[in-house]
Amino acid sequence: MKINWGTGLSIAIALFISFILYFVIKVQSNSKYDNELVVEEYYKHDARFQEEMERVQNAQDLNHKPIITNTNEGITIVFPQEFNAAQIKGTVSLYRPSNKKLDFDTPISLSNPTLLIPKSKLVGGQWGITMEWQYAGKSYLTKQPIYIE
Template sequence: MKINWGTGLVIVLVLFIAFIMYFVIKISTDKKYDYDLVTEEYYKKEMVYQKEIDAEENSNLLEGSISGTKTPEGWMLTFPKNIDYSKIEGTVLLYRPSNKELDFQIPLKLSGPNLLIPEASLVAGRWNTIVRWTYEGKDYLYKNEIVY
Protein backbone atom coordinates (compact mmCIF):
# COMPACT_ATOMS: atom_id res chain seq x y z
CA MET A 1 0.00 0.00 0.00
CA LYS A 2 1.35 3.34 -1.01
CA ILE A 3 0.61 6.50 1.03
CA ASN A 4 0.58 9.78 -0.87
CA TRP A 5 1.88 13.04 0.66
CA GLY A 6 -1.61 14.34 1.59
CA THR A 7 -2.41 11.24 3.66
CA GLY A 8 1.04 11.41 5.29
CA LEU A 9 0.48 15.04 6.20
CA VAL A 10 -2.88 14.27 7.81
CA ILE A 11 -1.35 11.38 9.81
CA VAL A 12 1.49 13.61 11.05
CA LEU A 13 -0.98 16.37 12.07
CA VAL A 14 -3.22 13.91 13.92
CA LEU A 15 -0.23 12.44 15.78
CA PHE A 16 1.05 15.93 16.68
CA ILE A 17 -2.38 16.98 18.00
CA ALA A 18 -2.63 13.75 20.02
CA PHE A 19 0.85 14.40 21.45
CA ILE A 20 -0.09 17.94 22.53
CA MET A 21 -3.44 16.82 23.98
CA TYR A 22 -1.70 14.13 26.02
CA PHE A 23 0.48 16.74 27.76
CA VAL A 24 -2.41 19.18 28.27
CA ILE A 25 -4.51 16.50 29.95
CA LYS A 26 -1.57 15.19 32.01
CA ILE A 27 -0.63 18.64 33.33
CA SER A 28 -4.22 19.66 34.13
CA THR A 29 -5.05 16.45 36.04
CA ASP A 30 -1.76 15.57 37.79
CA LYS A 31 -1.41 17.02 41.33
CA LYS A 32 2.35 17.26 40.86
CA TYR A 33 1.77 20.12 38.41
CA ASP A 34 -0.76 21.90 40.62
CA TYR A 35 -0.65 25.68 40.54
CA ASP A 36 -2.13 28.37 42.75
CA LEU A 37 -3.01 31.98 42.27
CA VAL A 38 -0.77 34.34 44.20
CA THR A 39 -3.85 36.06 45.62
CA GLU A 40 -7.17 34.30 46.14
CA GLU A 41 -9.42 37.34 45.78
CA TYR A 42 -7.47 39.16 43.09
CA TYR A 43 -10.24 41.46 41.86
CA LYS A 44 -11.38 42.44 45.35
CA LYS A 45 -7.79 43.31 46.22
CA GLU A 46 -7.45 45.36 43.05
CA MET A 47 -10.34 47.60 44.14
CA VAL A 48 -8.41 48.83 47.22
CA TYR A 49 -5.13 49.29 45.39
CA GLN A 50 -5.15 53.10 45.78
CA LYS A 51 -5.05 52.67 49.56
CA GLU A 52 -1.93 50.54 49.17
CA ILE A 53 -0.31 53.19 46.99
CA ASP A 54 -1.05 55.86 49.61
CA ALA A 55 0.29 53.64 52.41
CA GLU A 56 3.52 53.00 50.47
CA GLU A 57 3.93 56.74 49.88
CA ASN A 58 3.48 57.33 53.63
CA SER A 59 6.24 54.77 54.27
CA ASN A 60 8.54 56.53 51.82
CA LEU A 61 8.03 59.84 53.65
CA LEU A 62 9.35 58.43 56.93
CA GLU A 63 12.88 59.32 58.06
CA GLY A 64 13.87 55.71 57.63
CA SER A 65 12.29 52.58 56.37
CA ILE A 66 11.83 49.08 57.60
CA SER A 67 14.84 46.89 56.90
CA GLY A 68 15.21 43.15 57.08
CA THR A 69 18.27 41.06 57.83
CA LYS A 70 18.91 37.36 58.17
CA THR A 71 20.08 36.30 61.63
CA PRO A 72 20.81 32.85 63.12
CA GLU A 73 17.45 33.00 64.96
CA GLY A 74 15.41 33.91 61.83
CA TRP A 75 14.51 37.04 59.88
CA MET A 76 14.80 40.34 61.77
CA LEU A 77 12.65 43.31 60.72
CA THR A 78 13.93 46.64 62.03
CA PHE A 79 11.56 49.62 62.18
CA PRO A 80 12.59 53.29 61.97
CA LYS A 81 14.12 54.50 65.24
CA ASN A 82 12.29 57.84 65.41
CA ILE A 83 8.81 56.45 66.15
CA ASP A 84 7.03 55.29 69.29
CA TYR A 85 6.78 51.50 68.92
CA SER A 86 3.94 51.12 71.40
CA LYS A 87 1.62 53.03 69.03
CA ILE A 88 2.19 50.70 66.07
CA GLU A 89 -0.56 48.25 65.16
CA GLY A 90 -0.71 45.97 62.16
CA THR A 91 0.25 42.65 60.66
CA VAL A 92 3.20 41.00 58.95
CA LEU A 93 2.27 38.65 56.11
CA LEU A 94 4.82 36.26 54.69
CA TYR A 95 3.79 34.25 51.69
CA ARG A 96 5.42 31.88 49.28
CA PRO A 97 4.41 32.43 45.67
CA SER A 98 5.19 28.77 45.02
CA ASN A 99 3.09 27.25 47.83
CA LYS A 100 0.20 29.00 49.55
CA GLU A 101 0.08 26.38 52.32
CA LEU A 102 3.28 27.85 53.79
CA ASP A 103 1.82 31.38 54.06
CA PHE A 104 1.41 32.83 57.53
CA GLN A 105 0.55 36.08 59.25
CA ILE A 106 1.95 37.57 62.47
CA PRO A 107 0.26 40.32 64.49
CA LEU A 108 2.49 43.34 64.92
CA LYS A 109 3.13 44.15 68.60
CA LEU A 110 6.42 45.86 69.24
CA SER A 111 8.24 46.75 72.44
CA GLY A 112 11.36 47.86 70.57
CA PRO A 113 12.54 48.62 67.05
CA ASN A 114 12.88 44.94 66.04
CA LEU A 115 10.54 42.09 65.19
CA LEU A 116 11.96 38.58 64.86
CA ILE A 117 10.31 36.07 62.55
CA PRO A 118 11.51 32.70 63.92
CA GLU A 119 13.60 30.44 61.72
CA ALA A 120 11.23 27.53 62.45
CA SER A 121 8.48 29.37 60.54
CA LEU A 122 10.60 29.95 57.43
CA VAL A 123 11.37 27.28 54.85
CA ALA A 124 14.35 27.91 52.59
CA GLY A 125 13.41 29.76 49.42
CA ARG A 126 11.77 32.97 48.26
CA TRP A 127 9.28 34.77 50.51
CA ASN A 128 7.29 37.93 49.89
CA THR A 129 7.01 40.09 53.00
CA ILE A 130 4.16 42.57 53.42
CA VAL A 131 4.02 44.70 56.57
CA ARG A 132 0.76 46.65 56.96
CA TRP A 133 0.84 48.98 59.93
CA THR A 134 -0.90 52.00 61.38
CA TYR A 135 0.88 54.71 63.34
CA GLU A 136 -0.91 57.77 64.73
CA GLY A 137 -3.88 57.31 62.39
CA LYS A 138 -1.84 56.90 59.19
CA ASP A 139 -1.53 53.68 57.23
CA TYR A 140 1.89 52.43 56.14
CA LEU A 141 2.91 49.57 53.88
CA TYR A 142 6.23 47.85 53.37
CA LYS A 143 6.79 45.18 50.71
CA ASN A 144 9.94 43.20 50.15
CA GLU A 145 11.05 39.94 48.59
CA ILE A 146 13.48 37.90 50.63
CA VAL A 147 15.38 34.71 49.97
CA TYR A 148 15.86 32.73 53.14
Protein backbone atom coordinates in the same frame (compact mmCIF):
# COMPACT_ATOMS: atom_id res chain seq x y z
CA MET B 1 -2.29 -0.76 1.23
CA LYS B 2 -1.07 2.48 -0.29
CA ILE B 3 -1.54 5.78 1.59
CA ASN B 4 -1.86 8.93 -0.46
CA TRP B 5 -0.49 12.32 0.67
CA GLY B 6 -3.87 13.58 1.96
CA THR B 7 -4.34 10.58 4.26
CA GLY B 8 -0.73 10.88 5.47
CA LEU B 9 -1.19 14.58 6.23
CA SER B 10 -4.42 13.86 8.15
CA ILE B 11 -2.70 11.14 10.19
CA ALA B 12 0.24 13.47 10.96
CA ILE B 13 -2.08 16.28 12.13
CA ALA B 14 -4.09 13.84 14.29
CA LEU B 15 -0.88 12.50 15.88
CA PHE B 16 0.38 16.04 16.56
CA ILE B 17 -2.92 17.09 18.18
CA SER B 18 -3.00 13.97 20.36
CA PHE B 19 0.64 14.61 21.38
CA ILE B 20 -0.22 18.17 22.51
CA LEU B 21 -3.41 17.06 24.29
CA TYR B 22 -1.45 14.37 26.17
CA PHE B 23 0.87 16.99 27.68
CA VAL B 24 -1.95 19.42 28.48
CA ILE B 25 -3.86 16.70 30.34
CA LYS B 26 -0.69 15.53 32.11
CA VAL B 27 0.14 19.02 33.39
CA GLN B 28 -3.43 19.77 34.48
CA SER B 29 -3.89 16.51 36.39
CA ASN B 30 -0.47 16.30 38.10
CA SER B 31 -0.12 18.31 41.34
CA LYS B 32 3.62 18.58 40.71
CA TYR B 33 2.85 21.21 38.06
CA ASP B 34 0.97 23.64 40.28
CA ASN B 35 -0.46 26.60 38.37
CA GLU B 36 -1.81 28.79 41.16
CA LEU B 37 -2.45 32.50 40.96
CA VAL B 38 -0.12 34.71 42.94
CA VAL B 39 -3.11 36.44 44.54
CA GLU B 40 -6.36 34.56 45.18
CA GLU B 41 -8.76 37.42 44.45
CA TYR B 42 -6.84 39.16 41.71
CA TYR B 43 -9.53 41.60 40.59
CA LYS B 44 -10.37 42.75 44.12
CA HIS B 45 -6.64 43.23 44.72
CA ASP B 46 -6.31 45.25 41.52
CA ALA B 47 -9.26 47.50 42.46
CA ARG B 48 -7.45 48.56 45.66
CA PHE B 49 -4.22 49.43 43.82
CA GLN B 50 -4.40 53.23 44.35
CA GLU B 51 -4.96 52.79 48.08
CA GLU B 52 -1.97 50.45 48.19
CA MET B 53 0.21 52.97 46.35
CA GLU B 54 -0.69 55.65 48.90
CA ARG B 55 0.37 53.37 51.76
CA VAL B 56 3.64 52.55 49.96
CA GLN B 57 4.25 56.28 49.48
CA ASN B 58 3.59 56.90 53.19
CA ALA B 59 6.27 54.33 54.02
CA GLN B 60 8.70 55.87 51.51
CA ASP B 61 8.15 59.34 53.00
CA LEU B 62 9.33 58.24 56.46
CA ASN B 63 12.67 59.69 57.57
CA HIS B 64 13.54 56.42 59.29
CA LYS B 65 12.09 53.31 57.71
CA PRO B 66 11.64 49.86 59.28
CA ILE B 67 14.71 47.70 58.78
CA ILE B 68 14.21 44.05 57.78
CA THR B 69 17.23 41.79 58.27
CA ASN B 70 17.97 38.09 58.16
CA THR B 71 19.72 36.94 61.35
CA ASN B 72 20.66 33.58 62.85
CA GLU B 73 17.48 33.67 64.97
CA GLY B 74 15.18 34.44 62.02
CA ILE B 75 13.86 37.59 60.37
CA THR B 76 14.20 40.72 62.49
CA ILE B 77 12.11 43.81 61.82
CA VAL B 78 13.21 46.96 63.63
CA PHE B 79 10.76 49.87 63.61
CA PRO B 80 11.96 53.47 63.93
CA GLN B 81 12.82 54.57 67.48
CA GLU B 82 10.68 57.72 67.14
CA PHE B 83 7.52 55.56 67.08
CA ASN B 84 5.86 54.35 70.27
CA ALA B 85 6.11 50.57 69.76
CA ALA B 86 2.87 49.84 71.64
CA GLN B 87 0.87 51.95 69.16
CA ILE B 88 2.12 50.12 66.03
CA LYS B 89 -0.53 47.67 64.81
CA GLY B 90 -0.80 45.54 61.70
CA THR B 91 0.38 42.29 60.15
CA VAL B 92 3.50 40.89 58.55
CA SER B 93 2.73 38.47 55.71
CA LEU B 94 5.39 36.08 54.53
CA TYR B 95 4.82 34.80 51.02
CA ARG B 96 6.69 31.86 49.53
CA PRO B 97 6.54 32.11 45.68
CA SER B 98 7.33 28.41 45.20
CA ASN B 99 4.79 26.97 47.67
CA LYS B 100 1.54 28.60 48.77
CA LYS B 101 1.20 26.16 51.68
CA LEU B 102 4.17 27.81 53.45
CA ASP B 103 2.62 31.32 53.45
CA PHE B 104 1.68 32.75 56.85
CA ASP B 105 0.78 35.99 58.64
CA THR B 106 2.14 37.32 61.92
CA PRO B 107 0.33 40.07 63.84
CA ILE B 108 2.38 43.09 64.88
CA SER B 109 2.05 43.51 68.63
CA LEU B 110 5.12 45.14 70.13
CA SER B 111 6.44 46.18 73.52
CA ASN B 112 9.81 47.19 72.04
CA PRO B 113 10.54 48.35 68.46
CA THR B 114 11.82 44.92 67.34
CA LEU B 115 9.75 42.07 65.91
CA LEU B 116 11.36 38.63 65.47
CA ILE B 117 9.97 35.93 63.20
CA PRO B 118 11.72 32.75 64.38
CA LYS B 119 13.78 30.71 61.93
CA SER B 120 11.84 27.59 62.97
CA LYS B 121 8.81 28.95 61.03
CA LEU B 122 10.87 29.49 57.88
CA VAL B 123 12.13 27.14 55.19
CA GLY B 124 15.24 28.03 53.23
CA GLY B 125 14.74 29.90 49.97
CA GLN B 126 13.14 33.05 48.58
CA TRP B 127 10.46 34.80 50.66
CA GLY B 128 8.44 37.94 50.07
CA ILE B 129 7.68 40.08 53.13
CA THR B 130 4.68 42.42 53.12
CA MET B 131 4.17 44.62 56.19
CA GLU B 132 0.83 46.38 56.46
CA TRP B 133 0.90 48.56 59.55
CA GLN B 134 -0.70 51.61 61.10
CA TYR B 135 0.65 54.24 63.43
CA ALA B 136 -1.14 57.37 64.66
CA GLY B 137 -4.01 56.95 62.18
CA LYS B 138 -1.74 56.63 59.15
CA SER B 139 -1.37 53.41 57.13
CA TYR B 140 1.91 52.12 55.74
CA LEU B 141 2.89 49.29 53.42
CA THR B 142 6.38 47.90 53.07
CA LYS B 143 7.31 45.09 50.70
CA GLN B 144 10.71 43.42 50.51
CA PRO B 145 12.08 40.13 49.24
CA ILE B 146 14.47 38.19 51.47
CA TYR B 147 16.45 34.98 51.05
CA ILE B 148 16.70 32.49 53.93
CA GLU B 149 19.59 30.02 53.93
